[in-house]
Structure formats: structure tokens, C-alpha cells
Amino acid sequence: MPVRGGQPLDGNIQASTWNKVESFFDGEGTSYKGVDALPxxxxxxxxxxxxxxxxxxxxxxxxxxxxxxxxxxxxxxxxxxxxxxxxxxxxxxxxxxxxxxxxxxxxxxxxxxxxxxxxxxxxxxxxxxxxxxxxxxxxxxxxxxxxxxxxxxxxxxxxxxxxxxxxxxxxxQHFWQVSVIGGGSAALLGMSGEPTGIFVTVLDPLAMFTDLKSGSRAFVKQVGSEFYYIQAPCITGV
Structure with missing residues (x-):
């Protein structure tokens, strides 16, 4: 129970210190320990x-x-x-x-x-x-x-x-779909094809996707702030 200043205690313990410790342990028994309690x-x-x-x-x-x-x-x-x-x-x-x-x-x-x-x-x-x-x-x-x-x-x-x-x-999750515009530009889409309203430059360092036409779909991988072609449908007649 709380004590008053000057009240005798065993050992060299101040009344204020005792009351703080008691208050802490009282709270331990009743306080909510869910997400709100996490620092x-x-x-x-x-x-x-x-x-x-x-x-x-x-x-x-x-x-x-x-x-x-x-x-x-x-x-x-x-x-x-x-x-x-x-x-x-x-x-x-x-x-x-x-x-x-x-x-x-x-x-x-x-x-x-x-x-x-x-x-x-x-x-x-x-x-x-x-x-x-x-x-x-x-x-x-x-x-x-x-x-x-x-x-x-x-x-x-x-x-x-x-x-x-x-x-x-x-x-x-850094894989996206794109709709090719041309000149390296593309409209960024989610993996399911949902539009984002964002336009990006897609890189093709090995020149493997040069035959993609405007409107073609392809998968790209985001690396930091850059996007790279990784897969596209096979182009027939080539």
C-alpha cells in the first residue's frame, strides 16, 4: 500500500521510490498488454x-x-x-x-x-x-x-x-505489368493489369524486347527507381 513521507521503511528506501514501484506492479496486473502497449x-x-x-x-x-x-x-x-x-x-x-x-x-x-x-x-x-x-x-x-x-x-x-x-x-513485391507506349516509355500496371496512372521508362539493356509494339503488354521488374523488361508474349511472324 502507498506510504507517506517520513513513514519508516525497511532498509534505505524513500517513500516516493516505494510508491512508484508499487504503482508499477499494480498496473502490471490490470493494464492491457495488446498492440497499444507495444513501444x-x-x-x-x-x-x-x-x-x-x-x-x-x-x-x-x-x-x-x-x-x-x-x-x-x-x-x-x-x-x-x-x-x-x-x-x-x-x-x-x-x-x-x-x-x-x-x-x-x-x-x-x-x-x-x-x-x-x-x-x-x-x-x-x-x-x-x-x-x-x-x-x-x-x-x-x-x-x-x-x-x-x-x-x-x-x-x-x-x-x-x-x-x-x-x-x-x-x-x-517489385514485379509489375506495363503497356508499351514506345521509345522506352510505358504505362505502369499492377500485376493483374490494373492501371496506376503512372508512366515510366523501361530499360532493355540486352535489346531483347525491341520488337514490342505500342499497346503490347509485358512484365517488368522494379530495381530501386528503375524498371527492366523481363518477359513478354512471343511475337509471331519474326
Whole structure:
């Protein structure tokens, strides 16, 4: 039971210390031990990020980043003590693997916490029920669901549209489908052929796919911010 200051205790224990210990163990018997009890660093990698997107953002929305606010040569103390990313609006595909999910609301120009890896709730715009992955859309403030992407959707609330989902950052599926336009350009599609509204340059270093015509479909693999042809239907009459 709690004690008052000056009340005698066995050994050299202060009353305030005793009360803190007792309060801790009382809570151990009654507090909820589910997800809410997990510290952030046990389920995801969290860093500080400065919101330089130009808009105020809410918890669960996303930023990408360009650099750090304090590099080692400018301020080595802050670089080690409090590494802080310079956040910005995402640009796909160059920022495809740079997903930062805000763990708290961050006003434009201010610094807050963001998850850059691991498992975290995030706002995902669900385009098709059952989509297993999400990608970072161009200039979007939330992830977008697809059959490919850099975040695996572990759970969704249900239905279509923006909603909180549980995602695993860095658990990726980097195979996509494309619709060839020409000159190396293609419209990016999910593996099931669903449109993304994104246009990319696809590389063909061995010149194996030069016979692909406009409108042809092919499979590509994303490597960082680049896309490479890996398979296409056989072209008849060649």
C-alpha cells in the first residue's frame, strides 16, 4: 500500500521510490498488454522527419525524403543524437522505397515522428478489395493499394477508398505489368493489369524486347527507381 513521507521503511528506501514501484506492479496486473502497449521501436523503425511538403499532414499519411536536416559535417552532435530526415512530397518512381508514415500530425515546417520500416498503421487508398500491396503514389499524401508495391497490406478496414490499414514497410513485391507506349516509355500496371496512372521508362539493356509494339503488354521488374523488361508474349511472324 502507498506510504507517506517520513513513514519508516525497511532498509534505505524513500517513500516516493516505494510508491512508484508499487504503482508499477499494480498496473502490471490490470493494464492491457495488446498492440497499444507495444513501444514504437518494437514494431517499426522511427525517425524524426521535417514536413517540408507545403501542407499540414495527419497521422498515418506519408512523406518521402530528400536528405537529412543536419548532416554530419554541419552538426555531428544532432546527426548522432537526433537524426532528422528532410521530408517532401513523394515522387514515383524515384522515391518508391522512401516511405515515411507519420506517427503523429505534423504541420508544414515542423518536425515529428515517422516510421520508415517495420509494421505500422497507415492511410491506404484501397483501389480493389483484396489488394495485397501498396505503393507510394506521385505527389500523394497516402499509400495506394495494388498487386505490387513497397508495403505489404496486413489488414484493411474493408471497402474502397482511403482507410487505415496495417502495413509492413519494406516487405515488397517489385514485379509489375506495363503497356508499351514506345521509345522506352510505358504505362505502369499492377500485376493483374490494373492501371496506376503512372508512366515510366523501361530499360532493355540486352535489346531483347525491341520488337514490342505500342499497346503490347509485358512484365517488368522494379530495381530501386528503375524498371527492366523481363518477359513478354512471343511475337509471331519474326
Amino acid at each position: 514504437l521501436d518494437s514494431r517499426c523503425s522511427v525517425l524524426n522527419i521535417k514536413n517540408s511538403s507545403g501542407v499540414n499532414l495527419l497521422r498515418g499519411q506519408i512523406l518521402s525524403w530528400s536528405s537529412v536536416v543536419y548532416n554530419h559535417s554541419y552538426d555531428s552532435t544532432e546527426y548522432w543524437r537526433r537524426p532528422t530526415l528532410q521530408g517532401k512530397l513523394p515522387a514515383f518512381p524515384q522515391d518508391a522505397e522512401k516511405i515515411a508514415v507519420l506517427q503523429e500530425p505534423i504541420k508544414n515546417g515542423e518536425i515529428g515522428l515517422a516510421a520508415v520500416g517495420g509494421i505500422t498503421p497507415a492511410v491506404v487508398d484501397i483501389k480493389k478489395v483484396g489488394d495485397a500491396y501498396a505503393y507510394l503514389g506521385d505527389s500523394a499524401n497516402n499509400l495506394i493499394s495494388s498487386t505490387s508495391g513497397d508495403a505489404k497490406i496486413l489488414q484493411a478496414e474493408g471497402g474502397l477508398g482511403p482507410q487505415f490499414c496495417l502495413v509492413s514497410l519494406g516487405t515488397s
